[in-house]
Amino acid sequence: MTNLTREETEALIQEVVAVYPEKLKKDRLKHLAVNDQEVEQSKKCITSNRKSAPGVMTIRGCAYAGSKGVVWGPIKDMIHISHGPVGCGQYSRAGRRNYYVGTTGVNTFGTMNFTSDFQEKDIVFGGDKKLAKIMNEIEELFPLNKGITVQSECPIGLIGDDIEAVSKKANAEIGKPVVPVRCEGFRGVSQSLGHHIANDAVRDWVLGNRDNDDSFESTPYDVSIIGDYNIGGDAWSSRTLLEEMGLRVVAQWSGDGTLSEMELTPKVKLNLLHCYRSMNYISRHMEEKYGIPWVEYNFFGPTKIAESLRKIASFFDDTIKEGAERVIQHYQSEYEAVIAKYRPRLEGKRVMLYVGGLRPRHVIGAYEDLGMEVVGTGYEFAHNDDYDRTIKEMGNATLLYDDVTGHEFEEFVKRVKPDLIGSGIKEKYIFQKMGIPFRQMHSWDYSGPYHGYDGFAIFARDMDMTLNNPCWGKLKAPWKKSEDSSSEAATA
Amino acid sequence: MANIMIRKGETGDLVFYLPKKDLEEAILSLEFNSPERWGGELKLADGQSYYIEPLDAEPKLPISLRAKRM
Numbered sequence A: 001m002t003n004l005t006r007e008e009t010e011a012l013i014q015e016v017v018a019v020y021p022e023k024l025k026k027d028r029l030k031h032l033a034v035n036d037q038e039v040e041q042s043k044k045c046i047t048s049n050r051k052s053a054p055g056v057m058t059i060r061g062c063a064y065a066g067s068k069g070v071v072w073g074p075i076k077d078m079i080h081i082s083h084g085p086v087g088c089g090q091y092s093r094a095g096r097r098n099y100y101v102g103t104t105g106v107n108t109f110g111t112m113n114f115t116s117d118f119q120e121k122d123i124v125f126g127g128d129k130k131l132a133k134i135m136n137e138i139e140e141l142f143p144l145n146k147g148i149t150v151q152s153e154c155p156i157g158l159i160g161d162d163i164e165a166v167s168k169k170a171n172a173e174i175g176k177p178v179v180p181v182r183c184e185g186f187r188g189v190s191q192s193l194g195h196h197i198a199n200d201a202v203r204d205w206v207l208g209n210r211d212n213d214d215s216f217e218s219t220p221y222d223v224s225i226i227g228d229y230n231i232g233g234d235a236w237s238s239r240t241l242l243e244e245m246g247l248r249v250v251a252q253w254s255g256d257g258t259l260s261e262m263e264l265t266p267k268v269k270l271n272l273l274h275c276y277r278s279m280n281y282i283s284r285h286m287e288e289k290y291g292i293p294w295v296e297y298n299f300f301g302p303t304k305i306a307e308s309l310r311k312i313a314s315f316f317d318d319t320i321k322e323g324a325e326r327v328i329q330h331y332q333s334e335y336e337a338v339i340a341k342y343r344p345r346l347e348g349k350r351v352m353l354y355v356g357g358l359r360p361r362h363v364i365g366a367y368e369d370l371g372m373e374v375v376g377t378g379y380e381f382a383h384n385d386d387y388d389r390t391i392k393e394m395g396n397a398t399l400l401y402d403d404v405t406g407h408e409f410e411e412f413v414k415r416v417k418p419d420l421i422g423s424g425i426k427e428k429y430i431f432q433k434m435g436i437p438f439r440q441m442h443s444w445d446y447s448g449p450y451h452g453y454d455g456f457a458i459f460a461r462d463m464d465m466t467l468n469n470p471c472w473g474k475l476k477a478p479w480k481k482s483e484d485s486s487s488e489a490a491t492a
Numbered sequence B: 001m002a003n004i005m006i007r008k009g010e011t012g013d014l015v016f017y018l019p020k021k022d023l024e025e026a027i028l029s030l031e032f033n034s035p036e037r038w039g040g041e042l043k044l045a046d047g048q049s050y051y052i053e054p055l056d057a058e059p060k061l062p063i064s065l066r067a068k069r070m
Ligand code: SF4
Pocket: A062, A063, A064, A065, A088, A152, A153, A154, A155, A184, A185, A186
């Protein structure tokens, strides 16, 4: 399949939205664009961070998901209470695969679900008493916890419970940080506002805890990893590279992270920001309050890794700069072998992505290292600044889709006919049944890590395993094959 | 009036950030940019201009300020 021209892509967009009512059509057109690298500012070609239209299939999450699931959840030594009905926490429990070390239920609590399990009477009479009781129970049952956060679900905001007061009281009683987070699901248009609210909670309740305490011995090479959630071990494979080049990683936010790491972050020299979307707020805050610069980096694929290592090293002296070169050289034979093995099997294949956070732009480099091309990409919950950063990464005349609907995504795929799709679990089976190889790119399809050089080898293997799987040639029953062998694949 | 932040970008130039709109834009010119007086009208690369109350001294960047759109 050859690539579409600019005109063809524009016509495709028009064709796909034609089924919508007039008003929705006008609205959705603003979210779909043909990439043009000339455009300096994304707001000229694409609108983002708007409310999803009622009645369409959207793939977004809620503010609670952004706070409990993304930012706070991975802090392993705190207990995060999903405050409200049981479902929000239970159905999302342990789904994100943010790995950690520790003994679950003793000193770490990542994969457990703590909830106040709201019943009718709690809605009617308020749940503050119950919350206070839960906190005491937690202290008794899990004395090694380092603190508690209260992650509000929708009803809390609706009935007007005062979780701040309860938290303050509990904080005085148990002597550990108790953080109320106002991340009710209905706030904002997507999980994105949840990230922001969670960042603000960190800023207000955690970050300043050790402001007047100089007992921590810092070195000139202290950094923190911000916005790496350790999906399948991502933060670990990033951390080793940084340590090998001579830096000291003081904190991981928040994959495999702890409360004390968060409290120590204001003492570092540089914040390394991987997921810009979910943690730029706290990085900007630390820059202003503590004068810690931050730098965005990308650890997907050898090209971007080398670029990022050099960029990070440029903030330090020559020992670190040499360290970066040493690391790149050290892994060179390794990643060249990976490319030599997989590139011939993947060369020229076309990929469509639809994910969240940083991946729609960050993984492009890794695909390109394997000779593949990303022909369409989009974010669930990006803002304009994310698209600003994406336009340059994408080829001209490729598709950009913001908060894509189920209908649009399917139609795009039918026409563009990519060789591989990377998106979430909700999309997976639709496209697999259409006969298109699919990777679940939120939690790496039960694989990973994908960050760093070690991760790249796994990434390449996984893409090959999926794309060149013999099953794709066996989708049609043999007796049906002879009839219409011409219209195979992608026309489900 | 909007809350904005001014910081030094990767190249050392001033960068304007408006969180509400996720607007990140290079600052082309600043009316007063001397150690005694800092602020006033600022022109952005996308053509917009904002006004910030001039400060008596050059601030430590980044800094959060209130700005008025002109
Ligand atoms: S929208 Fe509300 S009810 Fe639904 S998962 Fe989010 S917090 Fe829970």
